[in-house]
Amino acid sequence: MLRYLVRRILTMIPTLLVISALVFVIIQLPPGDYLESHIAELQSQGEAVDEKKIQFLREQYGLDKPMLQQYWYWLIGMVQGDFGYSFEYDLPVSEVVGDRLFLTVIISIATILFTWMIAFPIGIYSATHQYSWGDYGLSTLGFLGLATPNFLLALVMLYLANVYFGTSIGGLMDAEYIDAPWSMDKLLSILEHLWIPVIVIGTSGTAGMIRRLRANLLDELQKQYVTTGRAKGLPPGKLLRKYPLRIALNFFVADIGNLLPTVISGAEIVAVVMSLPTTGPILLAALQSQDMYLAGSFLMFLATLTVVGVLVSDIALALLDPRIRLGGTASK
Amino acid sequence: MRGEHFVSQDTFNPHSIEALTPAQEKYYMASQWKLMWWKLKRHRLAVICGVILALNYVTIAFSEVIAPYNLHTRHTDYIYAPPQSIHLFHEGEFIGPFVYGRDYELDMEILKRNYPENHDEVLPLRFFCLGDKYKFWGLFEGSFHLLCPPENGTFFLLGTDRLGRDMFSRITYGARISLTIGLVGIIISFAFGIVIGGLAGYYGGWVDASVQRMIEVIRSFPELPLWMALSAVLPVNWSPILIFFGITVILAMLDWTGLARAVRSKLLSLREEDYCSAAELMGAKPARIIGRHLLPGFMSHLIASATLSIPAMILGETALSFLGLGLRPPVTSWGVLLNEAQNINVVALYPWLLFPVVPVILVILTFNFFGDGLRDAADPYK
Numbered sequence: 037m038l039r040y041l042v043r044r045i046l047t048m049i050p051t052l053l054v055i056s057a058l059v060f061v062i063i064q065l066p067p068g069d070y071l072e073s074h075i076a077e078l079q080s081q082g083e084a085v086d087e088k089k090i091q092f093l094r095e096q097y098g099l100d101k102p103m104l105q106q107y108w109y110w111l112i113g114m115v116q117g118d119f120g121y122s123f124e125y126d127l128p129v130s131e132v133v134g135d136r137l138f139l140t141v142i143i144s145i146a147t148i149l150f151t152w153m154i155a156f157p158i159g160i161y162s163a164t165h166q167y168s169w170g171d172y173g174l175s176t177l178g179f180l181g182l183a184t185p186n187f188l189l190a191l192v193m194l195y196l197a198n199v200y201f202g203t204s205i206g207g208l209m210d211a212e213y214i215d216a217p218w219s220m221d222k223l224l225s226i227l228e229h230l231w232i233p234v235i236v237i238g239t240s241g242t243a244g245m246i247r248r249l250r251a252n253l254l255d256e257l258q259k260q261y262v263t264t265g266r267a268k269g270l271p272p273g274k275l276l277r278k279y280p281l282r283i284a285l286n287f288f289v290a291d292i293g294n295l296l297p298t299v300i301s302g303a304e305i306v307a308v309v310m311s312l313p314t315t316g317p318i319l320l321a322a323l324q325s326q327d328m329y330l331a332g333s334f335l336m337f338l339a340t341l342t343v344v345g346v347l348v349s350d351i352a353l354a355l356l357d358p359r360i361r362l363g364g365t366a367s368k
Numbered sequence: 369m370r371g372e373h374f375v376s377q378d379t380f381n382p383h384s385i386e387a388l389t390p391a392q393e394k395y396y397m398a399s400q401w402k403l404m405w406w407k408l409k410r411h412r413l414a415v416i417c418g419v420i421l422a423l424n425y426v427t428i429a430f431s432e433v434i435a436p437y438n439l440h441t442r443h444t445d446y447i448y449a450p451p452q453s454i455h456l457f458h459e460g461e462f463i464g465p466f467v468y469g470r471d472y473e474l475d476m477e478i479l480k481r482n483y484p485e486n487h488d489e490v491l492p493l494r495f496f497c498l499g500d501k502y503k504f505w506g507l508f509e510g511s512f513h514l515l516c517p518p519e520n521g522t523f524f525l526l527g528t529d530r531l532g533r534d535m536f537s538r539i540t541y542g543a544r545i546s547l548t549i550g551l552v553g554i555i556i557s558f559a560f561g562i563v564i565g566g567l568a569g570y571y572g573g574w575v576d577a578s579v580q581r582m583i584e585v586i587r588s589f590p591e592l593p594l595w596m597a598l599s600a601v602l603p604v605n606w607s608p609i610l611i612f613f614g615i616t617v618i619l620a621m622l623d624w625t626g627l628a629r630a631v632r633s634k635l636l637s638l639r640e641e642d643y644c645s646a647a648e649l650m651g652a653k654p655a656r657i658i659g660r661h662l663l664p665g666f667m668s669h670l671i672a673s674a675t676l677s678i679p680a681m682i683l684g685e686t687a688l689s690f691l692g693l694g695l696r697p698p699v700t701s702w703g704v705l706l707n708e709a710q711n712i713n714v715v716a717l718y719p720w721l722l723f724p725v726v727p728v729i730l731v732i733l734t735f736n737f738f739g740d741g742l743r744d745a746a747d748p749y750k
Contacts, residue, residue: 050581051581051584051585051588054581054582054585055585055588055589058585058589059597062594062597062598062601063597065598065601179733179736179737180729180733182736183679183729183732183733183736184729185683185686185687185728185729185732187687187690188706188725188728188729191706191709191712191715191722191725192722192725194712194715195712195715195716195719195722198712198715198716199716199719293588296590297587297588297589297590297591298590298591300590300593301590301591301592301593302592304590304592304593304596305592305687305690305691308691309710319593319596320596320691320693323596323597323600323693324600324692324693326600331597331600334593335593335594335597338589338590338593339588339589339590342588342589342590343588346588
């Protein structure tokens with residue numbers, strides 16, 4: 037187990053390195069840098085540009101250095117916990133990001149839990165009652181959920197809430213808590229608001245998972261050991277719980293690798309629509325204004341979140357499944 | 369009792385067992401594509417969805433004719449006008465399709481424009497008529513429409529937007545961009561997938577390993593933020609056409625991984641086949657072996673899975689344009705139209721701005737069903 041764990045964590049490092057290089061290239065791609073567009077903006081407003089300050093900033097952040105060196109500094113800084121400086125906010129990136137990243141993590145985890153809670157029973161029902169009316173109905177609903185882009189769902193939900201309840205369901209907490217320090221009340225307020233974005237973000241993932249779980253369980257239910265068990269006279273519930281379900285559970289945990297990127301993608305755009313105080317709106321603004329370190333750190337965080345999430349699911353899978361733990365290859 | 373011993377008088381044909389009935393012969397001799405077509409035909413839902421999609425794609429060839437108005441025609445008297453419904457009967461009398469005229473008043477309290485129907489004014493719609501001028505595919509001018517607004521009247525089936533432009537016409541025009549972006553994108557990602565997956569699967573070894581790692585890295589990235597970052601890179605001063613291609617390439621750059629994986633795994637198993645070694649012994653080059661001998665074996669399967677990733681691309685474009693990072697006006701796509709619906713206060717007052725949601729969901733749903741059917745039909749083991 038320990039060997040598996042170590043190997044798994046070690047393979048994560050090159051992946052993260054490649055991702056960081058990719059991110060750096062992307063944030064460097066736009067012509068010019070933030071300071072140039074900042075100067076242009078100041079000039080167009082007829083304000084004086086403080087050459088000295090610009091020069092200082094440029095040297096401070098190494099913008100005059102060659103690319104490779106800049107990448108190196110960025111990388112080293114990140115390892116040491118220094119994520120660079122946001123020009124737009126005039127603050128270190130870590131201070132801008134802090135809370136928002138935390139909220140993104142909370143939303144993502146809540147969404148995955150929601151997905152599991154809904155998808156598991158429905159998937160089992162659909163597989164055990166194949167071609168029944170319930171199965172057809174749920175499948176149709178699932179297809180609809182799969183086809184509805186979550187930001188459009190968010191728009192429609194906002195509209196419906198506005199029309200029928202006359203309230204805005206945007207935001208993630210009551211107004212008085214927005215700049216308040218963390219407290220129990222603030223947490224409760226967040227929990228109260230959390231369910232709407234969670235449903236909106238989770239719908240398509242849930243629909244996808246139901247379909248995959250159903251297909252997987254159906255494959256399993258056709259295997260001979262199930263027939264044998266039934267012939268022995270095992271009660272259907274016990275038969276289901278004891279064998280096929282346990283195998284389907286493996287897949288369930290492994291599927292988090294598929295789920296996580298969609299959830300995080302969805303969380304970003306839904307956050308923009310519903311004006312949630314997560315990373316989405318800031319990432320969008322940072323990309324638009326070429327605030328490169330901020331945008332880069334966000335992309336890096338999101339990618340790391342995904343990679344770590346997959347790692348956690350792999351470890352959980354290894355705990356569940358001795359075939360993986362003992363170094364064999366998993367049969368899918 | 370003596371048993372009767374039956375002896376056939378016919379001449380004995382030792383091959384009669386192997387002879388095929390005409391039906392069998394038809395089945396065994398059919399090409400792969402024919403088999404796929406027969407199987408697809410049995411899948412009724414997929415066929416229906418395929419027909420709907422085909423109709424959609426036909427309409428984008430004639431957007432100018434189908435839309436009652438030109439894309440850019442502004443009706444300054446009808447800003448944010450609600451949808452007009454088509455009536456058939458006026459006071460119990462059959463008239464044919466017509467709309468009622470409209471009055472205008474301003475709600476001073478919330479500064480909302482109201483357009484109550486005027487039931488004295490009966491305005492029959494015109495069919496196959498001359499209306500707004502347009503340039504057909506930007507090439508030659510015309511003014512023929514399938515359906516025109518009544519004379520001295522307006523016909524806004526889905527209302528108008530903040531500049532008084534007809535939503536229905538704009539959605540019809542928007543389909544042109546929204547539907548083609550998926551097709552162009554999939555062609556690019558198909559090329560990427562076949563070449564990269566083919567190399568990995570055929571050569572194996574370190575080529576395969578590095579391609580695998582690359583795919584893993586790309587897959588571990590949340591798609592949308594990466595799309596956002598890449599499209600923020602596109603220069604603002606590019607022409608709309610360049611932006612269009614830029615966006616398609618961006619969408620394709622992240623999409624090819626699934627196809628490349630499929631190609632790779634198929635090639636890995638197929639390259640050990642005898643006919644492959646035979647070709648190799650005869651001196652065929654890798655490109656020929658892959659293209660001529662290996663690919664045709666699972667092309668149908670590939671196309672089916674490609675169909676399934678078109679909706680993701682359509683969605684990607686819609687999401688990006690919706691956020692203002694993708695296509696920008698004056699180019700019109702469904703995402704660009706939805707961009708106007710970003711502000712919930714506007715949507716609450718003028719809900720018809722949300723209409724482009726309907727075609728988006730419809731197209732994605734039909735693509736999913738059609739792709740599913742196609743994949744089942746292409747699967748030789750079912």
